[in-house]
Amino acid sequence: MSLQTTLLLIPLLPLAGAIVAGIFRNQVGRAGSHVVTILGVAISFGLSAWVLYQQVSGTLDSVNISVYTWMVADGIRFQVGFLVDHLTTLMMCVVTFVSLMVHIYTIGYMREDPGYQRFFSYIALFTFSMLMLVMSNNFLQLFFGWEAVGLVSYLLIGFWFNKETAIAANLKAFLVNRVGDFGFLLGIAAVLLTFGTLDYAEVFGRANEVVGQTLSVPGGMEWDMLTFICVCLFIGAMGKSAQAPLHVWLPDSMEGPTPISALIHAATMVTAGIFMVARMSPLFEMSDVALSFVMLIGAVTALSMGLIGIVQNDVKRVIAYSTLSQLGYMTVALGVSAYSAAIFHLMTHAFFKALLFLGAGSVIIALHHQQDMRYMGGLRKYMPVTWITAWVGTLALVGFPFFAGFYSKDAIIEAVGASHRWGSGFAYFAVVIGVLITAIYSFRLLYLTFHGPEKFTVDKDCGEHPPPGQLAHDPEESPLVVTVPLVLLAIPSVFIGWLTIEPVLFGGWLNDSIVVLEKNNVLAELGEHFHGATAMAQHAIYTLPFWLMITGLIAATLIYLIRPSVADAIARRLPFLYRLLDHKYYFDELYLKVFARGGVRLGRSLWHRADAGFIDDGIVNGAARLTKWLAALVRRWQTGFLYDYAFAMIIGLIGILAVWVAMVPGL
Numbered sequence: 001m002s003l004q005t006t007l008l009l010i011p012l013l014p015l016a017g018a019i020v021a022g023i024f025r026n027q028v029g030r031a032g033s034h035v036v037t038i039l040g041v042a043i044s045f046g047l048s049a050w051v052l053y054q055q056v057s058g059t060l061d062s063v064n065i066s067v068y069t070w071m072v073a074d075g076i077r078f079q080v081g082f083l084v085d086h087l088t089t090l091m092m093c094v095v096t097f098v099s100l101m102v103h104i105y106t107i108g109y110m111r112e113d114p115g116y117q118r119f120f121s122y123i124a125l126f127t128f129s130m131l132m133l134v135m136s137n138n139f140l141q142l143f144f145g146w147e148a149v150g151l152v153s154y155l156l157i158g159f160w161f162n163k164e165t166a167i168a169a170n171l172k173a174f175l176v177n178r179v180g181d182f183g184f185l186l187g188i189a190a191v192l193l194t195f196g197t198l199d200y201a202e203v204f205g206r207a208n209e210v211v212g213q214t215l216s217v218p219g220g221m222e223w224d225m226l227t228f229i230c231v232c233l234f235i236g237a238m239g240k241s242a243q244a245p246l247h248v249w250l251p252d253s254m255e256g257p258t259p260i261s262a263l264i265h266a267a268t269m270v271t272a273g274i275f276m277v278a279r280m281s282p283l284f285e286m287s288d289v290a291l292s293f294v295m296l297i298g299a300v301t302a303l304s305m306g307l308i309g310i311v312q313n314d315v316k317r318v319i320a321y322s323t324l325s326q327l328g329y330m331t332v333a334l335g336v337s338a339y340s341a342a343i344f345h346l347m348t349h350a351f352f353k354a355l356l357f358l359g360a361g362s363v364i365i366a367l368h369h370q371q372d373m374r375y376m377g378g379l380r381k382y383m384p385v386t387w388i389t390a391w392v393g394t395l396a397l398v399g400f401p402f403f404a405g406f407y408s409k410d411a412i413i414e415a416v417g418a419s420h421r422w423g424s425g426f427a428y429f430a431v432v433i434g435v436l437i438t439a440i441y442s443f444r445l446l447y448l449t450f451h452g453p454e455k456f457t458v459d460k461d462c463g464e465h466p467p468p469g470q471l472a473h474d475p476e477e478s479p480l481v482v483t484v485p486l487v488l489l490a491i492p493s494v495f496i497g498w499l500t501i502e503p504v505l506f507g508g509w510l511n512d513s514i515v516v517l518e519k520n521n522v523l524a525e526l527g528e529h530f531h532g533a534t535a536m537a538q539h540a541i542y543t544l545p546f547w548l549m550i551t552g553l554i555a556a557t558l559i560y561l562i563r564p565s566v567a568d569a570i571a572r573r574l575p576f577l578y579r580l581l582d583h584k585y586y587f588d589e590l591y592l593k594v595f596a597r598g599g600v601r602l603g604r605s606l607w608h609r610a611d612a613g614f615i616d617d618g619i620v621n622g623a624a625r626l627t628k629w630l631a632a633l634v635r636r637w638q639t640g641f642l643y644d645y646a647f648a649m650i651i652g653l654i655g656i657l658a659v660w661v662a663m664v665p666g667l
Contacts, residue, residue, distance in 0.1 A: 010131060011044070011128050013041070015124070015125065016036075017036045017039065019121075030117060037124040038100070045097050048089065062083075062513075063082070064200075065082045066137075067082065076192070076198070077197075082135045083135070085513045086510050087279065087510055090504075092131065095130050095131060096131070098489075101354060104484065106120065109482065119159060119259075122156050126153070131145075132148065133149060134275055137199065139188045149268055150174070150181070155170075157173050157260070159256050159260070168252070170255075173252070179239060180235055183234075183236050190225065200279075203282075207282045224289070234273075241330075241331065242301075250265075253320070258360060258361030258364060265319070265353055266349070267350045274342055274343070274346050292335065292421055299426055301327065302326075302431055303328070303437070305321050311571075315371050322353070332427050336419035338416075338419075340505050340509075345412055348396070348405055354489050355493050358482070358485060359486055366386075370456075370471075375456050375468045376449045376455060377448060377456070378451070388490075391446065397442050398553070401541075402498060406497060411523075413432060436548040436549070438552070440552045442556075447556065448560060456471055457469060458473060501533050502533060505526075
């Protein structure tokens with residue numbers, strides 16, 4: 001099988017599964033829908049792993065293949081193609097592996113849902129869309145994948161379309177992402193205007209040529225063209241990767257089924273923005289202004305979103321705000337030119353965040369779809385596998401030494417500390433304090449869910465839809481189809497960081513994909529002090545982030561396990577801070593009043609004054625009134641008497657003769 005055929009099969013197999021499970025769902029049935037989609041994604045993962053193996057063994061170099069030319073307009077080629085380098089292959093393996101685990105898990109989680117086949121079709125289509133995005137070799141295909149993941153996320157967040165909250169959530173996600181996508185489209189248009197091509201290789205190869213080129217804007221100002229391009233592209237990333245202030249859609253996406261929460265937050269959709277900026281490193285490296293902008297947005301997101309996670313009670317929303325915070329870490333790394341560290345954290349985060357989301361789904365299954373942690377507690381004795389894997393995911397998330405998250409998160413913190421970019425001081429403060437915050441909300445989730453006293457009661461007569469805190473029977477461990485993916489995700493959550501930090505960060509694995517100017521290369525500086533993954537973990541006990549993580553662990557243990565009343569006391573003593581965090585800094589209220597209701601008021605005002613007032617009443621009805629007035633005026637001349645008409649004819653004839661005499665010279 002040729003390389004091009006292999007690369008075509010990787011995205012097309014999930015697409016084929018989506019088509020069969022969606023269009024022919026009645027013919028293949030429930031079993032057929034999950035078999036065909038899982039088989040397609042499994043083969044796609046196997047082929048991705050085979051490409052990775054060839055690259056590791058040195059038998060395959062980076063390839064740039066044009067598969068199909070859609071059209072040529074004014075010399076510009078619009079085509080479908082694949083750029084498969086080390087960055088692409090890493091993303092392909094992460095996307096397909098996590099997607100495969102989610103597909104298998106879905107068999108157990110959605111087994112009683114009437115939309116079973118439709119859900120499998122959607123998640124396979126989601127996988128296809130993300131693969132087309134990461135494998136693209138041009139901006140046109142990138143934009144196709146970008147919009148496709150947005151469309152499928154809309155369908156999945158609102159999968160339970162009978163729930164009003166789900167419909168509101170998917171509409172919110174769609175609208176907020178359109179804001180970011182408008183900036184993204186402007187950036188692509190600016191690329192086409194500046195370079196005259198949409199091909200990555202041509203654009204990146206000519207980046208140096210346009211340094212200093214400006215864009216004239218109204219008001220007589222001149223903007224640096226590369227800065228404009230990078231900022232516009234990053235605005236698109238702010239929408240997809242949920243960076244403040246375009247973050248509001250991501251927590252509400254929890255209205256969708258848990259498997260899609262894991263897929264969106266771990267391997268697709270939100271990672272698209274991080275991947276895109278890393279891919280565009282040859283452009284971003286030419287603009288310090290754009291990089292500082294990226295870094296500060298990420299720092300604000302990492303710090304502020306983590307704080308909100310401390311006061312959330314919905315088990316999935318705590319993990320969602322954790323995702324926002326960790327995306328902030330990745331964005332900060334991009335801003336300090338540590339692109340490899342951002343991609344490394346993207347990879348490790350995909351495994352342990354998918355693990356945490358699927359673990360939360362296992363708990364939700366056991367508690368009859370109860371998601372409020374205030375009605376949980378003591379589940380470790382009922383669900384030992386879920387409990388242990390949740391601990392693994394949590395230790396990876398907080399950055400405990402030797403776990404995957406430790407290596408990637410500490411690398412980002414050290415890279416930010418070594419940076420001299422404008423604003424790096426604040427960014428360093430944000431990511432360091434974020435370690436403490438992450439530990440507090442992560443262990444709070446563990447303690448409220450699995451430890452402490454049971455906060456639920458068992459009542460066999462409570463009915464099909466029991467009130468919060470009541471169950472029809474004792475919780476039970478989830479079936480193997482749910483727990484096996486948890487175990488398989490827990491393994492890389494422990495080992496993947498230790499195994500891959502040296503080649504990915506300090507071994508030049510991504511050098512064929514990422515461009516970093518020598519003056520910005522903070523990872524090279526860190527590499528001089530790197531003495532192996534084991535030595536790095538052992539040295540952690542001498543670093544500030546480690547002790548902040550331990551402080552968060554102790555604080556969470558005291559507040560949420562030993563003395564739970566302390567949390568309520570803190571909320572009472574700091575009411576303003578608690579309300580601020582509970583209302584998520586009032587972003588939703590602000591957007592609702594200013595943009596949603598403001599837009600409605602503006603529309604009504606335009607309708608009343610412009611449409612109804614000026615057009616309907618002024619132009620349309622005004623023309624009718626003018627015609628009526630003229631008709632009434634002319635009607636007075638129509639007397640019906642012959643002498644009046646004769647007199648009018650004489651007057652008209654005299655007028656015509658006067659004009660003729662005036663126009664003919666010599667008379």
